Amino acid sequence: MNPLAEQLNQTIKSVAPQIYGMLSDVGKKLFFPKGILSQSAEAKEKAHAINVTIGIAKEAGHTMYFDSVMASINNIRPSQALTYAPSFGLPLLRDKWQKDMFEKNPSLEGKTVSLPVVTCGITHGIATFADVWINPKDVVILPEMMWGNYNMIFSVRKDAIIRHYELFNTDGGFNLTTFEQAVRQEAADHRKITVLLNFPQNPSGYTVSESEADAIVGILKSVADSGTNVIVVCDDAYFGLFYEAQTLKESIFGRLCGAHPRILAVKLDGATKENFVWGLRVGFITYGGTFDGDTTALYDALERKTAGCIRGTISNASHLSQTVLLNSMNSEANAAEKKEKFAILMARANRVKAVSMDAKYADAWDVYPFNSGYFMCIRLKTVDAETLRVHLLDRYGVGLIALGASNVRVAFSCMEEGDVEKLFDTIYQGVKDLENSQ
Known part of the structure; x- marks a missing residue:
């Protein structure tokens, strides 16, 4: 195993050994390479004379470009549109998304979460999560009404087992009974289970109420208390589009952070629907949980493994898309x-x-x-x-x-x-x- 991966693993074990146990075999091997990327970053800071480290073309000290390309991009410099972004995502965008996340989710007050890592849309975020956390034959619990791509990502690509439960009860609410049955049965048979919660839900358009959210968290806490490691993935693709008074107006992620040491909460969200930019493909992965002491090193290790996975697949999400989103989020009109x-x-x-x-x-x-x-x-x-x-x-x-x-x-x-x-x-x-x- 690469020494950098070993170092990240030791960091995770020292703070939260149960989280290390939840990583997939690939996740345990992942690291963020120092190599060319880190050398280029050092050169960007210190090479004031000549910098020949990065694989882009420059001209007269500026990013090289075609006029026919930049003619379609207004008010954004080539260096903010055409160059590579970090595999972690643009730092200013990560900071802004995290800040807004705390504002939109009051249950996060007083809690710590990782900095969001930028993905190429939420679908890529789900696939990246699967690479880092899901082994073949792992169990992923989902309702029988679900977005079809979950099957492609978890079952086809990762060879995981999808366990279904009935989504609605006869009263027209979330079926806590069948949910609890599925969770407890799988927890009895496995040391680790993964529960994916998608609210607002695709395809039904349903979001749980406050009381249903509390009940879901209570069930998961009880299972974790019995000794099962629980990864809870919150697919918040349609976050914010809540139309009725009794509907939960924040992500259940906030309630899961701080719920139990054996619960790892993962928030998958993005600009796709929240900012009406479907084709820009900007998503985020954020981690939260219940940990003793300073979580800085733990979250840094998880971010590095996640960014390493992105580096090893798509390298990075679009710099132009991230810049457009950041400019919009910072706009007074937003x-x-x-x-x-x-x-x-x-x-x-x-x-x-x-x-x-x-x-x-x-x-x-x-x-x-x-x-x-x-x-x-x-x-x-x-x-x-x-x-x-x-x-x-x-x-x-x-x-x-x-x-x-x-x-x-x-x-x-x-x-x-x-x-x-x-x-x-x-x-x-x-x-x-x-x-x-x-």
Whole structure:
């Protein structure tokens, strides 16, 4: 094993040996190389005469560029747009994202977390997490309604075992009973379990209430107290889009930090939906937990392993994307812009709820609970979801997503409020078409 990896491992063991035990085999071997990157960093600071360390092209002391490229980039210098970013991410952006995280999550007050490490979007963040923490045959606990890419990342790429539980109970809330059953059963059979919590949830659009969040944390604390190491991954891709009063308005990550020494909390979030920049691909990985004493060395070691994983896969996320995001976050207009877009999405969600639950559709579908995010789902009563999807597309030019035999997902985020009733009337007509053809 590389001496740098050994050094990081010893640092983690000295502060939190249980966290070292949660690392994957790859995670234990990971380190951030000194080599060219560290030598270039030293040269950037001290080589005032001539610096020939970094693999970019320069001209007259400045970053070389094409006019045809920079013509599309306004008010950003080539050195802030075209050069490599650190594998950890831009320092100013990491600091800003962490500062805002504490402001948006009051439960973090008085707690310590790592500096966020920048990823190329949240999907890359999930894959990086899997590399660092998931071994083949590890158990990952997820609801049966889930984003399909989790299967690709955990099951296909990492050969992990996905254990499902039923997401909703009969009262229309989070199914704490099936969640607890899954967690306790897997904890009884494994020394380490991974629980992935995705709120607002894709595909259902559901976020837990304050009391449900507290109950989830209580269950996980109880399991950790019994001796099982628990990694809790918070996929907060749709963070902030909470539309109802009883909905938890912060990430459950804040409650998990400080919950138990055997719980490692991992926050995966990003600018994708929070800042309406889907294609910029800027995400973050942040670590939190319950540790004695100074956590600086521990978090530094985890950040270095994570950045080492990024260095060994994509090298770094886009410098241009990070600069654009940082400039936007620092803009005086940012808060008002976010409030304006939130209001639009909330109005659409409220309209969808009012229309989709109209009694005139009751014979065709039930509506799954939703209160946040981009999506909502309906459960069809009489026709096959894929058959309906194709029929609506071919006959009416309406596109939606079929999930399994009975479920249909509607992304109300990308439709106008004025089209909501037309959409559900068309879906209903499609159901009737298929019923009449049977």
